[in-house]
Amino acid sequence: MGGINTPIRVIDARGNILCGSHLFTGDYSTGEEYAEALGNAINEMIEKNDLQGKIKGIGMGTPNGNMNEGTIEKAANIPWAKTVVVPIARMVTEKTGLPCRLTNDANAAALGEMIYGAAKGMKDFIVITLGTGVGSGIVSNGQLVVGHDGFAGELGHVTVVRHNGRLCGCGRSGCLETYASATGVARTAREFLDLFPERESELRTISFRPITSKDVFEAAEKGDELAIDIFNFTGKILGTAFCDFIAFSSPQAIILFGGLAQAGNYLLKPILEEIDRHVLSVYKGKTKVILSQLKGAEAALLGASALAWE
């Protein structure tokens, strides 16, 4: 479930998408209306495709999803859940007669990686989602770490710069997300262009619109050294943060997922160098950092579906 669209898919145990439909998330003014429409869409899809009795359960990936309670809690980007707690899993079960579980997008991505992707066969790993923000899904001993309140794993909001850090949308400052998200990279680009007026860069030719992380990637691909240094800076901060994550749960792998992960080696190289330089010796050389093997939209859908197998 995104702020705009709710794709609905039937997925089999091997991760094949069999059929699908969708809703516009924002077309409804209350959680009840949305749940009613979602239930109807699911029931219609089951009927139209002769799937009665063949669906094991429903898994949902939602913003601010509380896995313990099956609720969406005060999700800023969902019009009918901005200020309230919506027990969406229970409502969908009532409309469809099927068990329903939910979790947030990053946890869904982690389940997707474990069952169908780069973490197949792993019991201890962390997925870091690098998009507009930075999210995380943590798996320890084969289980999602959701915490006592269902909201564990906000690694985009660990503090990486403790003095004069960048202001974060969460109201605090110095959060990982302000440096290592797509918007964080764009912010670094603007800072670097101001900070090093003597350095040439094709990023200086962009005008009439804000620089994006995609611009930085494209410039790096052409050998632009300032652009490469922007990724070096970003990767170093990620690597430093990863050293602390490793000291926490000693994962077999940290998997990078989401738009910014497409920067590939421009990010991986400085991350690995920083981990190698800084990680506590007992962990040295043990944790892999790898890119997701699932396509963006697919991973969230596959991950959400994985909830239904549990």
Added chain:
Amino acid sequence: MGGINTPIRVIDARGNILCGSHLFTGDYSTGEEYAEALGNAINEMIEKNDLQGKIKGIGMGTPNGNMNEGTIEKAANIPWAKTVVVPIARMVTEKTGLPCRLTNDANAAALGEMIYGAAKGMKDFIVITLGTGVGSGIVSNGQLVVGHDGFAGELGHVTVVRHNGRLCGCGRSGCLETYASATGVARTAREFLDLFPERESELRTISFRPITSKDVFEAAEKGDELAIDIFNFTGKILGTAFCDFIAFSSPQAIILFGGLAQAGNYLLKPILEEIDRHVLSVYKGKTKVILSQLKGAEAALLGASALAWE
């Protein structure tokens, strides 16, 4: 198992200590000799107390204990395991015929708190051991977080000061342990006395021996403001680190354990203030910070015994 002493106890399911003996850890030159002596001591104790057939298993708390493998790996303070990996659990099983599991001291303390102490009934909590160093035992979803290699939970070595941090015994700098351990508090005391020559403090009267964290506590108890500020500084650093731990696993409680935890409210107050000021809003007011309810030596023994019930 400590570097000097190995206390051995028979403990029942309610946490009562029934009988005991001990070994001197350092009296042996190889792991084999130590395991032989330990096996003999256990067998003798069982025979002397008519406990044949009544022992369910053996649990050990050891330095650098790898829970996944049952090994002690390069433990600096164990003379016969300084540079080698000793498969001690298997060796003890061979000598006694009893199943044997081990983990490090902080994890043993976490199990002790869960089964007999302050974390009774909790599924998500973190024990922070504040002694000569800082250790941690993390429980998520009712299970110890041990990681893919058995060495997760080195929270004494997350980096809390990223620039010009204090040098740490691990070879890096800025680790939590360099500020929040008993030795870290003593270090802060020396720094504060140098840094604020104008401030009066009874800590200035200590001479001919190094200041200890106990001195700082005793001065604080007498109302010494510099001593109280030393704990404020320490608690603030712990609180900042705890905000990141909470973002990771959203624990119901963080439990302070070990010698320095006896400073009680001198530490708790600044910790709670810092968490309240700095934690991500979704976690606000949710995580308790409490003192261990187990006596020092007891908790490690009870926790180790808890391994045998699993």
